[in-house]
Every structure is written in C-alpha cells, then in structure tokens.
Amino acid sequence: MLSYILLLCVALVNAYSDPGTCSGSCWAHDPNVIQRKSDGSFFRFSTGGGIHISSASTIEGPWTDLGYALPGGSIVTVGDASNLWAPDVHYVDGTYYMYYASSALGSRNSTIGVASSTTLEVGSWTDHGEIGVTSSTSDDYNAIDPNWITIGDASYLQFGSYWQGIFQVEMTDSLTSSGDSYTNLAYNASGNHDIEAAFMFEYEDYYYLTYSSGTAQGYTTSLPAQGDEYRIVVCRSTTGTGDFVDQDGTACTNSGGTTVLASHDYVYGPGGQGILDHPVYGLIVYYHYADKDIGLAVDQYQFGWNNLTWTDGWPVVA
Known part of the structure; x- marks a missing residue:
C-alpha cells in the first residue's frame, strides 16, 4: 500500500511536463509572444515598469533584452500612464498593434490603450492612446488585460480582471472600440472573483478562451x-x-473552467498566458511562472512554454 501511495504522489507531482528550454534573458511577466513576418524572429513583450521587449531567433532563445516599447509612457489620462501593463500584440496589413493597460494594482480606474509599429523594434512604436474601453470604481468590470482576436469578418477585444470577470467588446478597427456594449464571457463567483488575463484562439471548430485563475x-x-x-x-x-x-459543460459565466496547467515540481503559479502557432512545434502555450529554485518574487518570474496536444477536443499540456 505504501509503495502505491508513493507512486500516486509521484504521478500527481509530474502531472505536467516541465517548461521547454529557455536561454538568455528568461525573465518574463504577463508575456505576449509574436513572430515577426519579415524574418521569423520572436518578440516577447512583458509587464515590467512599462512594456518591456525582448527578442530571439527561436522560442528557446537565447533571448536578448531590447528595452521599452514606450519608454516615456503613454498619452492616456487614466491610471498610471508611466507604468503600462499586460501587452497584447497582433498584426494587420503590415502594421503591428500593441494593446496595453493603464491602471494601479487593485484599482478599477483603468483604461486600455494602443500603440503601433511596422517592425516591433524598440524606438519604432507610436502611441495612439485610449481605444474607448475604460472603467472606474462604479463599474463591475476592470478595463485591463486586453486581448485581440478576429472572428469572421469582425474583430473583438477580450479584457477584464476580478470583479465580474472577463468581457468582450467589438472593435471598429485596431485603434477604436465600437462602444460600451460589453459581453460577459467568464466569471468566478467564489472568493474574490480572481480570474483575469484572457487569451482567445481558434482551433478547428471551436474558439478557446484561456485565462488565469x-x-x-x-x-x-x-x-x-x-x-x-x-x-x-x-x-x-x-x-x-x-x-x-x-x-464538464459548466458555463464559464458560472465559475466554469478546465485546468490546462497548474503548479508542479519547481513550477509555481503559471499564468499570464498566451497561445502561439509555432512553425515547428505547432500550438504551444507560453506563460510566466515562479521557479522555486530561483525565487518567488515578480522580478524573478521565468518564461515558460509547453506543447499542446488534444484530447476529445480539449487542449492538454504535452
């Protein structure tokens, strides 16, 4: 019996594979990764005293710190415009658009802004300010953690953190939202309603909404x-x-949500995730995590990534 229990414990500890290789500068917080169209280089955007940019020739690295996307801060008038958060970058017709959040920790005085670049490089970004998604203490949502997706002929932005959860708004274009008609996509009714960092992607016949809880x-x-x-x-x-x-069929507006990746072995608190269709590995999930062997502070968080496989139409960390 004792040997069976020990084997069961080992199986639970190793329920997820270790993160893929990372070399060079592997610090990350709320990472967003995109491949440059011109040469296939990887660019990683992170929250860290502003929107921090790193690049590498492969997802494994070696990653090199480049500096800040908007070193002077933003022209937004809500939140802390000098300390921007939660970048999300997408590409449309020759231009890269980077959404960001301006707020303060635990506050709903928040707004989402956008900047653009044709190269992704430091020094190339033009700030356009607010897109029209803003919140205050009277709102039941928080206008942070933006994520863009195209659905059919329209584009949408997911956003939200705690309170009533994650919402969606249709965009007029990459610079402007269509208004203040927001659809609630996910809500955690328990405790302090701690869900945030939405990232949606399409795979075969479904749209998958990932978020951090x-x-x-x-x-x-x-x-x-x-x-x-x-x-x-x-x-x-x-x-x-x-x-x-x-x-299990539980509505995600009613505390639903299936775990894709959780703490295991030396990996603690993985989240702030995104999904990337890698040219070699296929779909991967990337994220930040605290490495118990390095430290648990935010400035020690590490960049992690894993292959995704599929079981009965659901993503599973390989």
Missing part, C-alpha cells in the same frame, strides 16, 4: 492556500462571442 503574486509575503495560486484554465465556444463552457 487564482492569486497572481505576493508569494514572497505569504503563499496562498495550496491550489489557490495562479493556474491556466480554458473554456470553449462555437461562436467565440458567448456561451463558453468547460470540459
């Missing part, structure tokens, strides 16, 4: 109860504009 940071002060730290979850929908459910 649990306590995101503060691990050096006190660790949350086991299982309450950051983890990556997923829901899916046939439309991408609502009716998201988890693998």
